Amino acid sequence: MTIQGDRIKSVTLREVAKATQLSVAAVSQILGKRTHLFSPATQKKVIRAAAKLGYRRNISAWATRTRKFGCVGLLSSAGGEHGRIFVEMIEGIQTELSSRDMHLTLTWLPEGSATSREYMPKTLREYMVDGLLVNYFVQIPQAMIDIIREYGIPAVWINSNWPDDCVYPDxxxxxxxxxxxxxxxxxxxxxxxxxxxxxxxxxxxxxxxxxxxxxxxxxxxxxxxxxxxxxxxxxxxxxxxxxxxxxxxxxxxxxxxx
Incomplete structure (x- = not known):
């Protein structure tokens, strides 16, 4: 990314490919999710060139092409009345997501908002996460369950004992x-x-x-x-x-x- 006057110019894959004398396809794979297909020396060469040029992947274009966002949303009760959240839990989730080149988006549900279609957070109203972790497990309103299912986002309920789509301790x-x-x-x-x-x-x-x-x-x-x-x-x-x-x-x- 370079700055020209008051405009920001994005560096393209083609420019990185030209600087490394590799094909655009090879550079795309190395900077994407197929890095393992290339030698360490080639990986280092591309990564250094991308950093020097200021290249950043266009996540909007990538999401449009793959219909994926590399993101999981964590929906949790604000204040802890309906579901406590611990630092260790967030660290564990983030560590697992990072190992898969993904990230976490945290969203809070204030008291009384779980059954409101008007309030439902952006992670539900708009297509912006690949899946949802629901940390809301005490006195879950049926209306909240129905709303989340209607949005059609794959969801796993934390600390809820259901026949499926849940994880809980014994x-x-x-x-x-x-x-x-x-x-x-x-x-x-x-x-x-x-x-x-x-x-x-x-x-x-x-x-x-x-x-x-x-x-x-x-x-x-x-x-x-x-x-x-x-x-x-x-x-x-x-x-x-x-x-x-x-x-x-x-x-x-x-x-x-x-």
């Missing part, structure tokens, strides 16, 4: 494994404690039932009595310590907790 086996471990240490009075949802509220996520199921199944197989410790209502984090101390100081307190 919460049931996780608590089962933990319970078996505690039994192996000699514990018999093992309780299952959960403060995520109150007993009078509907479960907002599949993991609530799965984790409890894993614990109860192992306790039953071992001939031990299951015991749940939960609060009738959702318990804010600032109140959990006091609530925990109450049952930990009780005469029939457990010897281990899952």
């Amino acid at each position: 919460d049931e086996e996780a608590t089962a494994h933990a319970t078996r471990y505690l039994i192996g240490l000699g514990h018999r009075k093992i309780v299952y404690a959960s403060y995520s949802w109150g007993t009078t509220q509907p479960s907002g996520h599949y993991s609530q039932e799965a984790r409890l199921g894993g614990y109860c199944s192992v306790m039953e197989d071992a001939g031990l009595t299951s015991r749940r410790i939960e609060h009738p209502e959702y318990l804010p984090r600032c109140e959990r310590e006091a609530f925990s101390l109450d049952w930990l100081r009780a005469p029939d307190r457990p010897t281990a907790v899952v």
Whole structure:
């Protein structure tokens, strides 16, 4: 890319090919996704020439020709109420995409906007991503599911337990494994404690039932009595310590907790 007056002139593949004395097709492949077909020396020659001339691939032309954008969108709940996002997760996604010469676009969904066709982000309204990762997994509105499916973008739902198009941890086996471990240490009075949802509220996520199921199944197989410790209502984090101390100081307190 060069600047002529107040105009920016884009460097073409033909100019890079001329500087390296290679064909336009060869230069296009080296600067595209077929670099491995050429020797390291030829790759270095083309890459250096492109950098010196200021060449940048015209992504608009490439997308028009291939109908691909080399981009995956991550749609996540703003504020974390319907789905938390962690730095490690973003790093893992970006690392995998980078290995495939792709990049990530992050979009937030504010509270109440998930079912609004008017608000749906640009990544859905316009054809600009090759696929979608949906990090919205607590109390998912059916209208939101319908809207995403209508747009026809391939989507994978993170931490949602569905028959297909999803990825999630094995919460049931996780608590089962933990319970078996505690039994192996000699514990018999093992309780299952959960403060995520109150007993009078509907479960907002599949993991609530799965984790409890894993614990109860192992306790039953071992001939031990299951015991749940939960609060009738959702318990804010600032109140959990006091609530925990109450049952930990009780005469029939457990010897281990899952």
